[in-house]
Amino acid sequence: MAKITIRNEIRFILNGRDVALPSVAPDATLLDWLRLDRSLRGTKEGCAEGDCGACTVLVGKLSAGKLVYESVNACIRFLGSLDGTHVVTVEHLRGAPGQLHPVQQAMVDFHGSQCGFCTPGFVMSLYGLWMKSPDPSNAAIEKALQGNLCRCTGYEAIMRAARAISSYGKAAKDPLAAERKAITARLEAMRDGSRVEIGTGRQRLVVPANADDFAAVLDKEPGTTVVAGSTDVGLWVTKHMRDISPVVFIGNLDGLCAISEDNDVITIGAGVTYTDAFATLAKRIPALGPLFDRIGGEQVRNMGTIGGNIANGSPIGDTPPPLIALGAQLTLRRGKKRRTIALEDFFIAYGKQDRQPGEFVEAVHVPVPAKGTKFAVYKITKRRDEDITAALGAFFLDLAKDGTVADICIAYGGMAATPKRAFGVEKALLGKPWTEATVETAMSEYAGDFTPLTDMRASAEYRALAAKNLLLRFFAETSGSKAPFQVSRNEAA
Amino acid sequence: MNKHASPNLKAQKISGGVATDQRHDSAHKHVSGTAVYIDDLPEPAGMLHGCLGLSTATHATITKMDLSAVRAAPGVVDVLTAKDVPGENDISPTGRHDEPVLADDKVQFYGQPIFCVIARTREEARRATRLAKVEYSQLPFVTDIGDLDPRKDKLVTPPLTLKRGDAAAAIKAAPRRLTGKMRIGGQEHFYLEGHIAVAIPGEDQDVTIYSSTQHPSEVQHMVSHALGVPSNAITVEIRRMGGGFGGKETQGNQFAALAAIAAKKHHRAVKIRPDRDDDMIATGKRHDFLVDYEVGFDDDGNILGVDFMFAARCGFSSDLSGPVTDRALFHCDNTYFWPAVHAQSAPLYTNTVSNTAFRGFGGPQGMVGAERVIDEVAFAVGKDPLEIRKQNFYGTSGDKEGGRNITPYHQTVEDNIIHRIVAELEASADYASRRRIIAAFNANSRFIKRGLALTPVKFGISFTATHYNQAGALVHVYTDGSVHLNHGGTEMGQGLYVKVAQVVAEEFQIDLDQVKITATTTGKVPNTSATAASSGTDLNGMAAQNGARQIKDRLTDFAAEKYQVPRDQVLFLPNRVRIGNQEIAFADLIKQAYMARIQLSAAGFYKTPKIHWNRDKGEGRPFYYFAYGASCSEVSVDTLTGEYVVERTDILHETGRSLNRAIDLGQIEGGFIQGMGWLTTEELWWDDKGRLRTHAPSTYKIPLASDRPKIFNVTLADWPEANEPTVHRSKAVGEPPFPLGMSVLHALSDAVASVADHTICPRLDAPATPERVLMAIERLRAAGRA
Structure with missing residues (x-):
């Protein structure tokens, strides 16, 4: 590996001006910096957890050489993660001289x-x-x-x-459109291929030069907090005031943000955001499109990564169940060593994943369902959009020529301490004719597969009942019953 | 205001008078991020920051409070406890002395403030707060009113009973009767700007406080009590809030009092801005209710007698629970005439945060109870609920047959227009034909069921505490003819400032941009009422008009004398004054008046006429008038999961002769969505330890843009006008649209009912989360099978 140069400052563009910050706390948020250090108080704090959007700013990033502006939540965006970007706040908006935008x-x-x-x-x-x-x-x-x-x-x-x-x-x-070339050039000039290191000891942040450099950094300091989109870690700081340093920021890292397709397997780099994954996934696996539209809000989708959603091991992450149902594999890397495991094996217990110290999730490999197979994913929430899952069910089905179930994989979120398969239900379906009678029999197996909890999102009884009913919905959708099968937002004029 | 320009002296009409669509006076600042909220003010050098330490027990005595680690934490300057309160450790707004600034030896809910850290930065204060070691001796607690007996258990304030006729006898004699119970959830305000107070110490005993409050005078009084200084030492100012909705009527007192105490103690400015979680945990919410009802009716669905018990979760102190639960009873009739009625309230003590004002102030809960009764009767007699609604409406004032216009509190309904509102909405929403289309759809759809409902609203306008119905304003005219306007009302987004400015512009006949709207402050207008009860424009608009009229009177006298014309030949025309045969610019008249030493400043005043209320007797005229509206909603429900969408909502609402239809439309649309949120996805959830677990937007779900009805038709009725001489015959619009959200609850109920062929009342409780909807469906299916 070529020798990595070290830079000791974060550089980005704030509105019109270049900013170079030699001193940045690992847990400093963009919002506090804007309001307290820069007195740019047009950007507001409403919740400090990325749920209300009062702090929305745009961040322009170079993505495959192209300048892309995305809305983000400044409250949970770490200042250290902005290296090489263009931050645009409401103060920068303008129309013709003296006019509003x-x-x-x-x-x-x-x-x-x-x-x-x-x-x-x-x-x-x-x-x-x-x-x-x-x-x-x-x-x-x-x-x-x-x-x-x-x-x-x-x-x-x-x-x-x-x-x-x-x-x-x-x-x-628009001014930003007019400035696009100039800003692109300025951002290109900031990309010097360096690793950014700021601070020492416990108050330390690192922005690796690329994926290999990240592997080296983490291998050397396995206790480092890995931050990709900060849609989760951001709250550790703003809500729980946890000490997260030392931190390594891996958002938009070269070598970690690619999506590729090979033999009907889509490989998604761990740093790919929901937004960046959307086009490929929604096209190749259409059932994932509506699900992705209901993960977080736009700002969270612009920041959050599929890798992070997997790596944090949450039982209510929205991507693991469908990826498990599709038979996805996970590549983990430590230094130069890689291993690939079935995604479902990654989740061992609540808060415990099969990830060794110094190891990180590098990529997830998602098989595209074969033609003729059926795949669906259903998310149940209190509020339709921007809500955390109460229960989420993902179903993969392959029927034999005689109409019996040749292959079935059912995985749920929100129903156990980890994303979990419904093995008992699968067993009751496998080899049986795909009929409502079979499905009804299988529905009684849920009680053996899951013992959900009661919390503020839903009661155990509701989770159990709704989860079970999703199988009936899946059956109806795949068996030529009469629509509609779901309520939907979008068919109206 | 529009850009400053010389007034047009030939205009036919002023720009920005009453009954014109003016944008919010701060709109251009909102969109450019230049509207200043308290947290945006430049901070004085050396400003300190406070953070509340909250109890981690639900009901307990504090046996030990070790704050040494807190005091030793980086940046900490002081830690305030109850003993640091120099005056009275109480911020009870009703004088019941039941709500300490900081709890002393006993805590009564999980999250009650017990100390306050003062540090150099907000971050340091927050971090230090977590280092407290507090030990408790636990006491038994109760958080859910379902576990309480409304007739026996502890109340926080005396209950109210309303009665007219002999309800028990009427129900007993009725051909049919039924009883039931309904749970109606509470609601978090979720103002986007949380609570905040900045206190700046002055000389002597003085403190100036910038407080995000709907009630500056009360903050002033509470701070003066807590500091033990006279009210004249305290000045409270608020230019704008980032939303209030009732949540900033009394709940800002605590933050203001603590900031002031710390500011005086340390001679430095102090800011307290709780984070969202602390704000949601430590401040009160809409009261949730359990409503027990018994109704007697005939086979046609005519209601003959009703008996209600409205039990409310008030929390640990009275706060505003008395008037809130009173208002629930005042609205247990909604638009219906109850021939005999008995209704009582039970403001129950619970070990939860003290519940408080929230848009509608108990009224919506009363109306939801009334609508449940209607639903029950409709299902019992097998009629469309809309038919039952219409046949039980109050009569109109011309109605001579039997006086079906007396409320349970013995006020006569004199301005009833609900018949026409509902008839027009029923037609424009195409209710009857959609009812048929939906029935056909449901017959052919296995999983998705549709529901439709049309619900009316009648909302009583005035504070029920008669003395609050007064207001003051201060109007100055400067020598250039520009006007400085101040009044006791606060701006929380509702457009009060621009409406009152329109009234003043109209009065002087000058363009709106000549009127400068200034921050509400206790130093300019004293002893104000909260900006609440939808009364902001009614009261302050009239007070400002009165102030302007005083000046106009003086100007008229002056002009008549100076130009030697009779008074009636002095006419205020747009931006100019006609005196006899000549016209001069308004500004020129002002200059002349100044030179002649005419007073160009006035304190305006207004008190609402006609109202009175005897709470002991349960009789009077608590409301000056009523505001009316109706909404019709259609929903689709997934009977497998309980998920739903609102397909369409039609609203017809009246605001009398509107001062500003653009602003009023915003209130109606926003009120409906907020009401819909209350009854659908907004759920407050306490765990078995008595902890509120829905204390951030990640867990507490207010409506999004994508929760709006897919089709949303909102119309202001253009024909009504207030039948009392309100300000330009307009009507209040803050709260009345909120209960329009009931149509969504009832449409959901209608969809649920379809699974049992509309033979069983679904008794769908609120909030009707997907979970409650699915469980109601299951209940009906089980009953259908039985």
Whole structure:
């Protein structure tokens, strides 16, 4: 490996200006830095856990050489993770001289603000959407706003404003669009291939130069906290005030953010965000599209990674059950050594995964379901969008020519201490004709497979009943019954 | 305000008068991030930061409080406990002395503030707080009112009984009767800006406090009590809140009092901004209720007598639970005439945070109880609930047949327009034909069932404590003709400031941009009421109008004398004044008046006429008038999981002769969605240790943009006007739209009922989470099989 140069400062662009920070605490958040150090107080703290969107800013990153702006939650975004990016806050928005930006003017004219506290966050989310999609559908607007809470307006006025933005100006003439080339050049210039190291001892953060460098860093210091999207670790700091240092930031790391396809296996690098994985997964495994649309809000999807969702071992992570049902494999790496295991074997017990010190999740390999097989995933929550799973069921089915079940794999989240397969139910289905009678018999096996808990998201009784009923839904969907099978948000005009 | 420009002296109409659609006065600042909330104010050098230490026992005596590690933590300057409160350790807003600033030897809920760390930075204060070692001797606790007897168990404040006629006899004599029980959940305000207070010490005993409060005068009084200094030493200011919804009516007192105590003790500015979790754990919420009801009715579904018990979870102290539970009873009729009624409240003591004001203030809970009774009767007699609703409506004032317009509190309903509201909505929402379409859909859909409901709203306007129905305003006209406006109302997003400014602009006949809206402060207008009970515009608009009229009167006298014309020849035209045959600019008249030493400042005042209330007798006229509306919602429900979506909602709501339809529309849309959230996904959940576990947006789910009805038609009725002389005949709009959300609960109930062929009342409790919906479906299926 080529010798890695070390740099002792974080560099990024804040609005118009280059910033170089030689001293950054490992747990310093972007929001506190903006508000307290820079007195940029247009960006608000509503919840400090990435759920309300009042702190939304845009972060421009170079992704395969292309400058992409994404909305993120500044409250749980670590300052140290911003190296080589362009941070855009509401203060940077402007229209023609002396005028508001089209997004802002539309919000004013359509009465999209009442108390105004959430408004800068909405403006930034809408701005991020408008840059990508100047004439968005209602569904696209709702999706872009899943991570923004407003308690006053009931959203209708904001939706009206969002639909009208393009009548106030052209996205192509927007300042950020005009500056795109210059910003790209400035960001390219910041990418010097260095490893960033700041601080010493326990107050230390590292941004590796690339995936290999990350492997070397973690191998040397196995106790380091690995932070990818910080949608989980961010809360360790803001909510639990846990000491997370030393930290290694691996978001947007070369060598960890690739998606590739080979022989109907999709390999997703551990640093790939939900947003970046969406296009490939939704196209190749269409059932995952609607699920991904309901993971977090847009800001969380722009930050959070599939690797992190697996590595943190949560029993209510949304990606492990469907990936287990699909028979995904996981590559773990320590230094230069790699091993590949079945994803379902990674989860040993609550809070315990098959990950050795110094080892990290490098990639997950997802088989694309063969033609003729059936695959579905259903997420149940209290609120439809941006909610954490109460129960989530994933179903993979292969029927033999005679209509019997040749292969079945059913995995659940929210039903046990880990993502877990319904072995008893599978056994009751395997080899049997795929009929409602078979399904009804199999439904009685759930009680043996799962003993769910009662908590604030759902009672044990509800989890057990709804989880069981999902099998019936899957049967109905795969057996030519009459739709509709689910309530849906999107068919309306 | 619009850009400053010279006023148009030839205009036919002023720009920005009443009954025009003005944007929120701060909209351009909201969108550009330049609207200043308290946490955005520049911080004085040396400012300290406070963080509350919360109890980790639900009901206990404190046996030992070791704060040595807290005091030794980096950055910590002081740790305040109950003994540091120089005045009275009490912030009970009703004077019942049951709510300490900091708990002393006893804690009564999990999360009760027991100490307050003061440190150099907020971060240091937060970290230090966690180092406290507190030992408790546990006491028995109760968090759920389901475990209590509303007739026997401890109350936090005296209950209320309303009665008219002999309900027991009427029910007994009725051809049919039934009893039931309903659980109605509470609600977290989830204002986007959490609580915050900044106290800046002055000389002598003075403190200036910037407090995110709907009730600056109360903060002033509480701080003065806690400091043991007169009220005149305390000034409280608030330019805007990031949402209030009732959550900042009394709940800001604690933060303000502690910031002030620390500020005086250390002679430094002190800020306290709790994080979201502490805010949600340590401050009160909407009361949840258990409603027991008994109803007597005939075979046609005419209700003959009703008996209600409204038991409320009030928490450990009274706070506003008295008036909240009173208002629940005041709305247990909604739009219905109960021929004989008996209703009582039970404000129950529980070991939970003390519940408080929340948009509607108990009224929505009363109305939900009334609507449940309607549903029960409809299912019992096998009619569409809308038919039962309509046949039990109050009569109109012209209705001579039997006076079906007396409320349970003996006020006559004189302004009833619900018949027309509902008739128009029923037609525009196409209720009857959709009812048929839905029945056909349900017959052919195995898993997904649709439901439809139309629910009415009648909401009583005025504080039920008569003395709160007063307001003051301060109006200055400067020599350039520009106007400085101040009043006792607070701006929390509802558009009060712009509406009152419109009233003043209209009065002087000057463009709205000539009126500067200034921050609410106790130093300018004293002894104000909370901005609450939907009364902000009614009270402060009238007070400001009165202030402007005083000045206008003086100007008229002056002009008449100076120009030697009769008074009636002085006319205020847009941006100018016609005096006899000549016209001069308003600003020029002001200059002349100043030179002639005419007073150009006035303190306006208003008190609501006609209202009175005798709580002991349960009789009076607590409300000046009523506001009306109705909504119709259709939902789809997944009978396998209980998940649902709102397919369509139609609303017809009235605000009298609206001062600003754009602002009112926002209140209606926002109120509906907030009400829908309360009755659907917003669930407060305590664990078996008495800990609230839904204390952040990750666990407490308010509606998102994608929870809106897919089709959402909201119309302001353009024909009503207030039948009392309110400000420009407009009506209040803050709270009345909130219970429009009931139509979603009832549509869900209707969909659930379809699984048993509409033969069984689903008795769907609130919030109707997917879980409650599925469990109700299971219950109906089981009953259907039995």
